[in-house]
Every structure is written in C-alpha cells, then in structure tokens.
Amino acid sequence: xxRLSGFTGTLALLFKIIFMGMVDALLLAMFLAALHKxxxxxxxxxxxVGILANIVYFSKRTMPFKFLYxxxxxxVLFVVIPxxxxxxxSVFNFQTGNVVSKTDAMTQLLNNGLVPDAAxxxxxxxxxxxxxxxxxxxxxxxxxxxxxxxxNSVVVLTPGEFKVNAQQDAVGVAGFIPYTxxxxxxxxxxxxSAKFPMPDGNFIQPQTGxxxxxxxxxxxxxxxxxxxxxxxxxxIYKDNGNGNFASVKNPADKLYPGWKTFNKFQNYAHLLTDPxxxxxxxxxxxxxxxxxxxxxxxxxxxxxxxxIALDQNLxxxxxxxxxxxxxxxxxxxxxILIWKGMFNTQFGAVNGLFHTHIDFFNSxxxxxxxxxxxxxWLGLPYFYLISTGALQAIPADLEEAAEMDGATASQILRxxxxxxxxxxxxxxxxxxxxxxxxNFSLIYLLTGGGPTDVLNNQTAGATDILITYTYKTxxxxxxxxxxxxxxxxxxxxxxxxxxxxxSLRRSRVLDLVG
Amino acid sequence: MATQAVKKRKGRISKGHLLSxxxxxxxxxxxxxxxxxxxxxxxxxxxxxxxxxxxPTQFSWANYHQLFTDPHVPxxxxxxxxxxLATANALIAVFIGGASAFAFSRMKFRGRxxxxxxxxxxxxxxxxxxxxAIYVMMERVYTVFPPIGLGSLGGLLLxxxxxxxxxxxxxxxxxxxxxxxxxxxxxxxxxxxxxxVYWLIFFPLAAPVLAVTALLAFIGTFNEFILxxxxxxxxxxxxxxVGLNSFVGAQFGxxxxxxxxxxxxxxxxxxxxxxxxxxxxxxxxxxxxxxx
Numbered sequence: 001x002x003r004l005s006g007f008t009g010t011l012a013l014l015f016k017i018i019f020m021g022m023v024d025a026l027l028l029a030m031f032l033a034a035l036h037k038x039x040x041x042x043x044x045x046x047x048x049v050g051i052l053a054n055i056v057y058f059s060k061r062t063m064p065f066k067f068l069y070x071x072x073x074x075x076v077l078f079v080v081i082p083x084x085x086x087x088x089x090s091v092f093n094f095q096t097g098n099v100v101s102k103t104d105a106m107t108q109l110l111n112n113g114l115v116p117d118a119a120x121x122x123x124x125x126x127x128x129x130x131x132x133x134x135x136x137x138x139x140x141x142x143x144x145x146x147x148x149x150x151x152n153s154v155v156v157l158t159p160g161e162f163k164v165n166a167q168q169d170a171v172g173v174a175g176f177i178p179y180t181x182x183x184x185x186x187x188x189x190x191x192x193s194a195k196f197p198m199p200d201g202n203f204i205q206p207q208t209g210x211x212x213x214x215x216x217x218x219x220x221x222x223x224x225x226x227x228x229x230x231x232x233x234x235x236i237y238k239d240n241g242n243g244n245f246a247s248v249k250n251p252a253d254k255l256y257p258g259w260k261t262f263n264k265f266q267n268y269a270h271l272l273t274d275p276x277x278x279x280x281x282x283x284x285x286x287x288x289x290x291x292x293x294x295x296x297x298x299x300x301x302x303x304x305x306x307x308i309a310l311d312q313n314l315x316x317x318x319x320x321x322x323x324x325x326x327x328x329x330x331x332x333x334x335x336i337l338i339w340k341g342m343f344n345t346q347f348g349a350v351n352g353l354f355h356t357h358i359d360f361f362n363s364x365x366x367x368x369x370x371x372x373x374x375x376x377w378l379g380l381p382y383f384y385l386i387s388t389g390a391l392q393a394i395p396a397d398l399e400e401a402a403e404m405d406g407a408t409a410s411q412i413l414r415x416x417x418x419x420x421x422x423x424x425x426x427x428x429x430x431x432x433x434x435x436x437x438x439n440f441s442l443i444y445l446l447t448g449g450g451p452t453d454v455l456n457n458q459t460a461g462a463t464d465i466l467i468t469y470t471y472k473t474x475x476x477x478x479x480x481x482x483x484x485x486x487x488x489x490x491x492x493x494x495x496x497x498x499x500x501x502x503s504l505r506r507s508r509v510l511d512l513v514g
Numbered sequence: 515m516a517t518q519a520v521k522k523r524k525g526r527i528s529k530g531h532l533l534s535x536x537x538x539x540x541x542x543x544x545x546x547x548x549x550x551x552x553x554x555x556x557x558x559x560x561x562x563x564x565x566x567x568x569x570p571t572q573f574s575w576a577n578y579h580q581l582f583t584d585p586h587v588p589x590x591x592x593x594x595x596x597x598x599l600a601t602a603n604a605l606i607a608v609f610i611g612g613a614s615a616f617a618f619s620r621m622k623f624r625g626r627x628x629x630x631x632x633x634x635x636x637x638x639x640x641x642x643x644x645x646x647a648i649y650v651m652m653e654r655v656y657t658v659f660p661p662i663g664l665g666s667l668g669g670l671l672l673x674x675x676x677x678x679x680x681x682x683x684x685x686x687x688x689x690x691x692x693x694x695x696x697x698x699x700x701x702x703x704x705x706x707x708x709x710x711v712y713w714l715i716f717f718p719l720a721a722p723v724l725a726v727t728a729l730l731a732f733i734g735t736f737n738e739f740i741l742x743x744x745x746x747x748x749x750x751x752x753x754x755x756v757g758l759n760s761f762v763g764a765q766f767g768x769x770x771x772x773x774x775x776x777x778x779x780x781x782x783x784x785x786x787x788x789x790x791x792x793x794x795x796x797x798x799x800x801x802x803x804x805x806x
Contacts, residue, residue: 030659037658063708064623071614071679078676079636082644082651089647306541309534320538322789327545329788331737333755334777337762338548341770349551377545438640441739445759467642474646475744482646489643496640504634
C-alpha cells in the first residue's frame with residue numbers, strides 16, 4: 001500500500017504537468033510553423049492531436065484512452081490516413097506533369113505564355129516602395145519615356161515631375177523610397193515573381209535587380225467558353241476532363257503542366273485496357289503468383305523433408321539443427337546481397353565453382369530460377385521450424401494405432417501425418433504466400449526486377465512482382481505515376497486481404513472446434 | 515523368420531538414416547556455401563574470386579580497415595543509424611503498444627470490440643502498400659517540419675512505429691489475456707489505481723513478452739529496406755541496409771571484399787542475439803503452428 005501510494009500525489013501530478021507542458025509546447029511550435037507555411041491540412045492535424053491529448057490526459061473520465069491515445073494517434077496518422085490517401089490517389093490522375101491544383105496549373109500556363117515582345121523591349125529599373133507597395137521606376141533607354149509601376153498598374157510619368165540621373169533614367173519621384181542594395185538582395189523571390197500590367201494587356205517583368213523587359217501574353221484564357229488560345233501558334237485548347245488542356249483538333253497534343261484530377265476508375269481501367277500498361281501488368285501478375293506459389297511449395301517441400309529427417313534419432317542432430325537455422329538469423333537483406341555477388345558473372349562463386357561464365361542476371365529464366373533458389377535458402381529454416389513444430393504436435397498414439405493395424409512407415413507418413421500436417425500448417429502457408437506475394441526486398445535487391453527488355457520498350461522486368469512494379473511505377477524512371485501505382489496497390493491489398501480474411505475465419509473455426 | 519524380419523528392418527532403418535544424413539549434408543553445403551564465401555572474401559585482400567580456388571591463400575584486415583577509414587563509405591555511421599533507429603523503434607513500440615494492449619485486454623469501454631476488429635483489419639494492410647501515399651504525405655511534412663519529414667530518420671521512425679503498431683498491440687494483447695485477472699483484482703482491493711496496476715503489477719509480469727516483442731521489432735527494423743531506401747537519400751543518414759546496397763550496387767566487382775567484411779560485421783551481433791534467444795523466438799513460431 002505504501003509502495004503503491006508513491007505513484008500518486010503531488011509528485012506525479014507535477015511530473016504530468018511538466019511532461020504535458022513540454023508536449024503542448026512542441027505541438028504549439030509545430031502548429032505555428034504550419035500556420036506560417038499555410039499548409040492547411042497539417043495545421044488541422046497538429047491542432048487536433050494537441051487538443052485531444054489535453055482532453056484525454058486532464059479529464060478524469062477517459063482512463064482507457066490515457067492508455068490508448070499514443071498508439072491510436074500513430075495508427076491513424078501513419079496507417080489509416082495513408083491507406084485512405086492511397087484509395088483517393090488511385091482514382092485520381094496524379095503523375096508527373098499532373099501534381100498541382102488546377103488554379104496553380106493555370107497560373108503556370110499563363111506565365112509560360114508570357115514571351116518577350118518582338119522588339120525585345122527592355123527598361124532600366126529602380127526598385128523601391130511607394131506607400132508601402134512594391135514599386136518600380138522604369139525608363140526605356142530607347143524612347144526615354146519613364147513609368148511608375150506596381151502590381152496593379154503602369155503609369156507614364158510626366159517629364160519634370162521626377163528626378164533623373166546621368167542616363168536620363170528616372171531615379172526618384174515624390175513618395176517613392178528606393179531600396180538599398182541589401183533590401184533588393186533580400187527581395188529576390190518578390191522581384192522574380194513580380195509582374196506589372198500594361199494597359200494594353202502586356203506585362204513588364206523584372207529580369208534582374210536593375211532591368212526589366214516587356215512581355216506579351218500569347219496565351220489567353222476565356223472564362224466564358226473555357227477555351228485557352230495560344231495566339232503565337234494559333235492553336236485552341238480545351239479542358240480534356242482528365243487534368244490537361246488538350247488541343248481541340250488533336251486531343252493527344254496536351255499542355256503541361258496539367259493538374260491533379262478525379263478520373264473515376266480510369267487508373268484501374270488502364271490496367272486492363274491500355275495495351276502499354278496491360279501487357280506488362282498481366283505478365284507481372286502471373287509471375288507474382290507463380291513466384292509466391294513456387295516459393296512456398298519449394299520451401300515447404302524441402303523444409304518438411306528436413307524436419308522428417310531430423311525428427312529421427314540421428315547422430316549429430318544438434319549440430320545439424322544449429323547449422324540449418326543459420327540463414328534465419330542472418331539479416332535477410334545481407335543474405336540477398338551476398339547471393340547477388342555469388343551469382344556474378346565474372347567473379348561470383350557460383351560460376352567459380354563450375355568454372356563457367358553464365359550471366360544469370362540477363363536471362364529471364366535463369367534469373368527466375370535464381371530468385372527461387374535464393375528464396376529457398378532464405379525460407380528453409382522457417383519451414384523446417386514450423387514443420388518440426390507441427391510434427392511434434394501430432395499425437396504419438398495415432399502412429400502407434402496405425403502401426404498396429406499394419407501400416408508401413410511410408411503409409412503412416414502419406415496417409416496420416418501429411419494430411420494432419422497440412423491442416424495444422426495451412427494458415428502459416430497462407431501467410432507465407434502473402435509474404436512472398438509482396439517480397440519486395442528479395443526481388444529489388446537481387447535482380448531489381450530485371451532483366452528488362454528495354455529494347456522493346458518494356459517497363460516491367462522478367463522477375464518483377466507486383467510490389468516492385470508498383471514501386472517502379474511510382475518512383476523510378478523519368479515519369480512517376482502515383483495514381484496508377486496506388487491502383488495496383490489496391491489490387492495487391494485485395495488479394496492479400498481476402499487471403500488473410502479467409503485464414504482468420506478458418507482459424508476462428510478451429511478455435512471453436514478446439 | 516522373425517530374426518530375418520528384424521534384420522531386414524534394421525537394415526532398412528540404417529539405410530534410411532544414411533539417406534537422411536546425405537540429404538541433410540546436401541542442404542548444409544547449400545546453406546554454408548555463401549556464408550563460407552563471405553568469411554573467406556572478407557579476409558581476402560584482393561576481394562575477388564578469380565582463381566576459382568575456394569581454399570584461402572591470403573589473409574589480411576585490409577577490407578575491414580577500408581570500411582573504417584574510407585570517407586565515401588561511412589560504414590560506422592550506417593551501423594549507428596541502424597542501431598539508433600532499431601532501438602528507438604523497439605523501445606517506443608513496446609512502451610506505447612503495451613499500454614494500448616493493456617487497455618484492450620483489461621478495461622471496459624465503449625467501442626472496445628469495434629476497436630479490436632478495426633485493429634485486425636488495419637494490420638492486414640501492409641504499410642508499404644501505401645508507399646506512394648506515405649511518400650507524398652511526408653514530402654509535404656518536410657516543407658513544414660524538416661526533422662520529421664521525408665529524408666529524416668525521425669520521419670522514418672514515425673512511419674515504422676505507426677506501421678507496426680497494429681501487429682504489436684494485437685500480439686501483446688493476446689499475451690496479456692493469459693495473465694490471471696486475480697492479480698489485478700488483488701491490487702485493486704489494496705487500493706491501487708489503474709495506472710498503478712499497470713506500472714507495478716502488469717509491467718513486471720509482462721516483461722519477458724515485452725522483451726521478445728522488442729527484440730522482434732529490433733530485428734525487423736534492422737532488416738527493413740523498402741521504406742528506408744525511399745526515405746534516406748543522404749549518404750550519412752542511411753541505414754546499413756540502404757548504405758551497403760548502394761555501396762555494393764555501384765561497383766560489385768571492386769567493392770566485394772569490403773562489402774563482405776561489412777556484411778559479416780553487421781550480421782554477427784544479430785546472429786549471436788538470435789541464437790542466444792532462439793528458444794523464445796522459435797517457441798513463438800511453433801506455438802503459432804500448433805495452435806493453427
């Protein structure tokens with residue numbers, strides 16, 4: 001009782017207040033940082049986490065949540081939200097060239113349409129502020145006409161009303177305070193993004209700290225018709241409903257940047273209908289199944305046989321056992337990289353052993369066999385261990401009864417032990433299948449999915465499985481397609497989830513029976 | 515007739531044993547082959563197997579020396595990163611996961627059943643499937659909080675913690691359910707509050723299973739490659755897995771010797787850890803097997 005009471009009282013309360021104070025301070029700092037950057041979602045998330053934390057830990061009626069809260073926050077932030085986001089991305093056109101919002105894309109398109117005018121008109125410029133507004137004094141060296149310009153207008157200055165320097169450039173006018181060179185240097189981003197609109201629809205844009213150029217707008221957007229006209233090329237573009245402005249005459253002629261847009265089930269449809277996507281996808285899909293099934297069968301076959309062999313009263317049994325489980329103890333990424341070196345064409349030990357120079361990595365079938373062999377090496381101990389466990393779980397009297405009935409050893413094995421073993425191990429075989437279905441590190445580290453037939457424009461390699469193909473689609477190469485990658489992720493999830501559900505339901509039934 | 519049968523049976527058994535020995539030896543050669551090669555080439559100053567001879571002829575520490583002195587290969591730094599990441603993940607995961615598991619196992623509250631079902635559903639979804647989403651998300655986090663955004667060990671730790679939380683809570687809850695309820699009740703009668711029951715009764719009792727969970731989390735983090743390779747682009751931030759892969763991937767022929775030395779150094783502590791604790795780890799495996 002005395003020992004217990006040390007945990008309550010003022011000391012504990014003080015500790016709690018200090019700790020929560022630190023957490024609150026950290027979250028507040030993060031909130032302010034997010035507010036400063038106008039990140040929207042992040043502010044909301046940080047604020048929510050902070051407010052809920054204070055409610056949970058200072059209220060007296062939330063005892064279970066005091067224990068659950070940190071775990072729940074982590075689960076929601078880093079599993080539930082990414083899963084939700086994956087689902088969302090899978091129905092969006094979200095790829096290189098289509099990553100920003102429509103407004104941002106429009107701004108960029110209009111900016112891209114700003115080109116120097118035919119005469120390459122330039123201006124000498126003095127930057128400063130006028131009534132707190134970012135203002136420029138501009139003088140054309142050719143005509144010696146001077147202007148005062150800000151983000152809203154460009155106005156011609158009447159000669160005599162402003163101060164000039166030796167070159168006849170305007171350098172001062174009433175109310176105008178020029179920036180010091182230091183101030184100019186600090187305003188770099190403001191200067192490069194500044195645009196001064198001329199009355200005729202053209203713009204003057206600063207090029208350096210002291211010069212500006214006249215730009216004409218060649219791209220015009222008509223809000224009423226929704227048409228984008230490029231006066232330079234004479235082409236007319238229309239929103240194609242899939243995140244891009246496309247030429248009215250030739251829909252394949254798209255303007256970039258495009259924007260992120262909802263495209264219903266087009267990513268999924270692409271997988272099945274678009275020949276450039278479908279071809280590799282179906283090949284990868286078949287190999288993923290073949291690889292996962294093949295791996296499980298190989299590992300289970302060799303592992304079970306090993307378990308049966310070591311289940312006897314053998315000499316050196318303990319020695320054998322400790323060697324056999326070694327691959328399970330070595331970090332798997334290391335083993336895979338070691339095997340990669342072993343199969344090397346020039347100096348690899350496999351070629352050294354047979355005095356050959358076989359290029360395992362450039363032949364589709366050799367590479368596939370190699371992947372299976374390495375996976376067997378990696379998985380053998382696990383299957384040996386679970387098979388041993390299952391063998392020992394079979395009651396000995398079953399065997400004795402069968403022996404009395406005159407069954408031979410092989411009959412006992414085939415007719416009694418094997419069916420029982422399969423029943424016991426089925427859930428583990430299923431989960432092993434699910435694991436190998438997504439065995440990213442093996443494929444990625446050993447072959448990188450290759451060999452890839454680049455000459456025929458193949459995007460998927462001979463040993464690519466769905467998860468490595470997803471990774472390539474999302475992150476590798478010149479163009480990244482998050483939308484398509486997310487759609488493949490959802491398909492993988494469907495396969496894995498239905499297997500897991502089946503296995504869970506099965507094990508629950510087994511629990512009830514037991 | 516009877517003696518003949520016995521003889522025949524004896525003969526068959528020893529023949530079976532002989533076959534078993536042969537089969538086991540084939541597998542042992544297969545298993546030991548790469549391990550032997552790595553050990554051999556880590557001490558081989560030429561670093562390559564050109565002669566085709568598998569009997570070591572030279573011995574030197576040159577490969578090990580290079581790993582600790584070459585500024586382009588910050589191997590000690592990689593090991594440190596991996597150990598920090600794995601330790602932090604193991605400790606925090608067990609600490610937070612243990613608390614949540616305790617609540618699910620011992621407390622009554624509304625939404626408990628739905629919470630457990632949701633947990634089961636969530637842990638079916640492997641976190642790397644949301645790879646693209648996590649990437650885009652953490653890229654945005656980076657613009658506001660660089661220490662926990664893309665490219666940082668802190669951000670990677672958070673993603674690991676979230677990703678393994680579901681499984682950890684689920685596993686720990688299963689174990690806590692087996693701790694007899696009488697112990698908590700006795701403590702409660704003595705006037706202990708729920709946090710006291712947790713810290714003074716439950717925590718010491720669950721220590722062994724917490725340790726095993728922590729160990730598995732440690733090994734899992736040390737082995738993780740996919741998220742780490744996506745997150746850690748800076749050469750000094752890399753974990754051993756990502757670092758060694760990029761090091762050896764660039765110039766396999768040239769870097770094979772130092773790589774073998776690094777592989778050996780990174781593996782030996784884990785192998786020792788595993789072998790000394792194999793009873794617990796394998797116990798869990800076979801238990802799962804027999805329970806179905």
